[in-house]
Amino acid sequence: MDHQFEIVTDSTxxxxxxxxxxxxxxxxxxxxxxxxxxxxxxxxIKPKEFYAKMAAAEELPHSSQPSPSAFAxxxxxxxxxxAKQVLSIHISGALSGTVNSAALAARDSLVPVRVxxxxxxxxxxGIFVKEACRMRDAGESLxxxxxxxxxxxxxxxxxxxxxxxxxxxxxxxxxxxxxxxSAVLNIKAVLHVxxxxxxxxxxxxxxxxxxxxxxxxxxxxxYGAGARLTAAFATSDNEEGCKECLEAIxxxxxxxxxxxxxSAGPVISTHTGIGLVAFSCVPTEMLYRG
Numbered sequence: 001m002d003h004q005f006e007i008v009t010d011s012t013x014x015x016x017x018x019x020x021x022x023x024x025x026x027x028x029x030x031x032x033x034x035x036x037x038x039x040x041x042x043x044x045i046k047p048k049e050f051y052a053k054m055a056a057a058e059e060l061p062h063s064s065q066p067s068p069s070a071f072a073x074x075x076x077x078x079x080x081x082x083a084k085q086v087l088s089i090h091i092s093g094a095l096s097g098t099v100n101s102a103a104l105a106a107r108d109s110l111v112p113v114r115v116x117x118x119x120x121x122x123x124x125x126g127i128f129v130k131e132a133c134r135m136r137d138a139g140e141s142l143x144x145x146x147x148x149x150x151x152x153x154x155x156x157x158x159x160x161x162x163x164x165x166x167x168x169x170x171x172x173x174x175x176x177x178x179x180x181x182s183a184v185l186n187i188k189a190v191l192h193v194x195x196x197x198x199x200x201x202x203x204x205x206x207x208x209x210x211x212x213x214x215x216x217x218x219x220x221x222x223y224g225a226g227a228r229l230t231a232a233f234a235t236s237d238n239e240e241g242c243k244e245c246l247e248a249i250x251x252x253x254x255x256x257x258x259x260x261x262x263s264a265g266p267v268i269s270t271h272t273g274i275g276l277v278a279f280s281c282v283p284t285e286m287l288y289r290g
Contacts, residue, residue, distance in 0.1 A: 157280065
């Protein structure tokens with residue numbers, strides 16, 4: 001390998017397995033439990049199949065982090081193929097124990113491993129993985145890549161609208177959203193990931209359209225009208241909602257360079273339910289230019 005480092009991530013980045021393979025990223029999947037089955041996220045069960053199983057299940061699905069041995073296997077594979085160092089990029093430690101499993105495995109790895117907590121999830125996590133790949137492929141050092149990612153994280157956002165709060169409240173990921181649960185009033189919550197990597201309600205709207213408008217207002221408040229953002233959407237079976245949300249953002253004078261609209265993986269959808277529209281972004285001017 002000619003790179004200064006190689007990259008490992010986990011399945012909650014919500015980049016398709018095929019895209020991760022093209023990028024040359026080793027992915028360690030989380031586990032998802034739905035119905036009577038346990039599956040490797042994104043490997044043994046794909047998003048569309050999971051949505052159907054979740055809708056048919058009597059109980060809410062749940063998830064679990066990979067074991068340290070799963071990460072040890074990934075690190076060993078890269079060491080055997082000549083990796084000099086490894087950058088291991090993972091979902092917020094406030095939302096999952098995945099980063100802890102990675103850190104435990106890193107201690108005994110045959111190749112030096114730096115574990116980085118994105119303090120975020122899903123498509124923003126994916127933006128960081130892609131950015132790290134660009135720097136790796138350009139020959140940048142691991143230290144410089146991490147320093148850049150830290151700065152990028154400070155200006156990143158993950159803001160999302162949920163059609164239902166049942167999953168995220170009952171799975172214990174955001175107890176503060178419980179007071180917004182009201183099917184009668186058709187209240188839709190807008191949440192974001194805090195600087196500490198936790199989930200927090202930030203706005204609400206009566207119906208999805210007003211929730212998208214509230215989300216757009218939040219994006220404008222952070223970046224300003226006239227901003228140019230590199231972004232991605234993650235959704236659990238609500239592509240039309242992503243289009244409507246994008247229109248609401250662009251109507252506020254914000255230019256969006258869209259990397260893609262991705263299906264939220266089984267683990268992420270376990271906690272968001274069907275109908276998720278998640279907007280991830282960073283200022284385009286902050287991206288690595290070589």
